[in-house]
Amino acid sequence: MTYKNSRIFAETLDQDDPLGAYREKFHYPKNKNDNDLIYFSGNSLGLQPKSVRTFVENELDVWEKKGLLGQHSRWKNFHERLLENTARMVGGDSSEVVVMNALTVNIHFLLISFYQPTETRKKIMIENGAFPSDQYAIKSQIEFHGLSPLDTLIELTPREGESILRTEDIILAIKDANQELATVMFGNPNYYTGQVFDMQAITNAGHDVGAFVGFDLAHGTGNLLMNLHDWDVDFAAWCSYKYLCAGPGAPGGIFIHKRHHDWTNHRFAGWWGQNKETRFNMGPDFDPIKTAEGWQVSNAPVMGMAPLLAAMDIFDEVGMNAIRKKSEKLTGFLEYLVIKILPEVTIITPENSTERGCQLSLVVPGGKKIFDDLSNRGVVCDWRNPDVIRVAPHPLFNRYTEVYDFVIMLKKILAE
Numbered sequence: 528m529t530y531k532n533s534r535i536f537a538e539t540l541d542q543d544d545p546l547g548a549y550r551e552k553f554h555y556p557k558n559k560n561d562n563d564l565i566y567f568s569g570n571s572l573g574l575q576p577k578s579v580r581t582f583v584e585n586e587l588d589v590w591e592k593k594g595l596l597g598q599h600s601r602w603k604n605f606h607e608r609l610l611e612n613t614a615r616m617v618g619g620d621s622s623e624v625v626v627m628n629a630l631t632v633n634i635h636f637l638l639i640s641f642y643q644p645t646e647t648r649k650k651i652m653i654e655n656g657a658f659p660s661d662q663y664a665i666k667s668q669i670e671f672h673g674l675s676p677l678d679t680l681i682e683l684t685p686r687e688g689e690s691i692l693r694t695e696d697i698i699l700a701i702k703d704a705n706q707e708l709a710t711v712m713f714g715n716p717n718y719y720t721g722q723v724f725d726m727q728a729i730t731n732a733g734h735d736v737g738a739f740v741g742f743d744l745a746h747g748t749g750n751l752l753m754n755l756h757d758w759d760v761d762f763a764a765w766c767s768y769k770y771l772c773a774g775p776g777a778p779g780g781i782f783i784h785k786r787h788h789d790w791t792n793h794r795f796a797g798w799w800g801q802n803k804e805t806r807f808n809m810g811p812d813f814d815p816i817k818t819a820e821g822w823q824v825s826n827a828p829v830m831g832m833a834p835l836l837a838a839m840d841i842f843d844e845v846g847m848n849a850i851r852k853k854s855e856k857l858t859g860f861l862e863y864l865v866i867k868i869l870p871e872v873t874i875i876t877p878e879n880s881t882e883r884g885c886q887l888s889l890v891v892p893g894g895k896k897i898f899d900d901l902s903n904r905g906v907v908c909d910w911r912n913p914d915v916i917r918v919a920p921h922p923l924f925n926r927y928t929e930v931y932d933f934v935i936m937l938k939k940i941l942a943e
């Protein structure tokens with residue numbers, strides 16, 4: 528793709544954008560003069576689909592008119608409406624996914640199954656600078672097993688002077704840890720750098736040494752093209768309020784590869800994981816559903832799932848291929864403009880489009896002050912300590928002209 532540094536060029540891209548009309552399907556935030564803000568924070572909290580209200584009101588109606596009878600009919604298997612579409616989104620079979628709980632909660636539940644350290648195989652590997660919640664979860668899991676993170680947790684750091692990890696170094700570290708490695712879990716993409724890790728290569732390397740391999744796809748779901756089943760990934764978890772636009776605290780999703788569905792090893796059980804035929808017999812013995820649903824614990828949060836259903840309809844209608852195609856072009860345009868007119872700004876996110884999603888992480892001289900200026904002028908992006916401004920144009924509701932206007936605004940602020 529060849530880009531041009533002009534607003535007219537950006538306008539042309541908007542006019543020719545096959546997904547341009549989708550912005551109208553979202554409520555777009557405005558400033559006090561009723562002008563659109565520039566919303567580049569779909570990586571933190573996606574915008575509200577206009578259809579959400581109807582989806583939620585439908586459930587409120589059922590509750591209002593039927594009370595418990597809603598539970599007996601419509602809500603009993605409510606989460607099943609999110610199996611096929613979720614499977615398409617992450618590249619798995621519908622038996623391999625389920626929507627339940629929140630992300631960090633799910634990480635704990637998954638690690639109870641997929642991190643079972645032994646005397647000789649007890650190490651767990653993550654990327655250095657993983658999202659704090661993941662670090663806390665993993666360290667507390669290690670301690671729960673009576674171990675210490677000091678000699679159990681392997682955190683991979685980039686080479687001296689580099690800000691992203693090289694795949695070859697990850698593979699080498701996995702080989703080095705060898706039979707001591709129990710589990711690998713990377714955040715993909717990393718929330719700070721925006722780097723997308725090679726899930727296939729990491730999974731293969733982990734399996735070669737007999738470790739389980741999983742991913743936290745908080746920043747990947749609704750952003751990247753994925754084939755979790757074919758890549759043979761053991762487990763994954765994600766939230767749905769970021770790129771997926773399902774609203775604050777919306778329930779997360781998990782993936783568990785088919786090969787584990789006969790699981791007889793540890794898991795923390797609950798009645799929603801119980802065989803559906805016998806669930807309401809209320810018997811004492813746990814007979815898990817032999818799909819990812821077997822990891823469910825509690826009954827489905829219907830009011831939280833309704834907005835997700837609304838959002839998934841939109842994602843499903845467009846399809847991840849078209850979403851990703853626009854995203855590459857939109858983020859590519861942002862990268863082009865930053866390199867072209869902001870030489871003082873460093874992009875730490877990889878330049879190869881297969882190694883990144885929507886987000887670019889910018890290191891800007893003046894750091895936090897520049898970020899505050901951007902916010903005051905109507906850009907919604909975010910600041911992450913120590914020194915990064917994260918900018919994530921969302922392919923379903925952002926425009927090429929917004930990318931252009933943002934870069935020009937940043938140039939002005941830096942010149943002041």
Ligand SMILES: *Cc1c(COP(=O)(O)O)cnc(C)c1O
Pocket residue numbers: 629630631632658660661714718743745746766
């Ligand atoms: C957003 C995010 C979380 C947040 O966890 P919740 O349990 O949903 O609050 C955790 N991990 C990563 C990598 C994230 O990006």
